[in-house]
Amino acid sequence: MDTDTSQNDGWTELLTVEEAAQFLRLRRSTLDHYRCEGRGPVYRKHGARVFYPRASLIAWSERNTYASTSQRLRKPE
Secondary structure (H helix, E strand, O other), X not given: OOXXXXXHHOOOOEEEHHHHHHHHOOOHHHHHXXXXXXXXXXXXXXXXXXXXXXXXXXXXXXXXXXXXXXXXXXXXX
C-alpha cells in the first residue's frame, strides 16, 4: 500500500505505528505508551487503526530539543 499521496492530491504521508516508531528510532511499545499518556506525536485514527502524519512526527521531535538534561531549548520566534 502506497501511503505517500502528498504529490497527487494534497494529503500528507501517513505512517503506521510501526513505521512511525522506526522513523523516530523508538520501540513501538514506547510510541504506544506515549500515545496513551497523551505526550506523543499527533496521530489519526481510521477505525481502529492508528496513523501518524510524517509532518507531526518531525514537529514533535523538534519540540523535544534540549541543551542539557535540565534545559529545554526554545524555538526562535
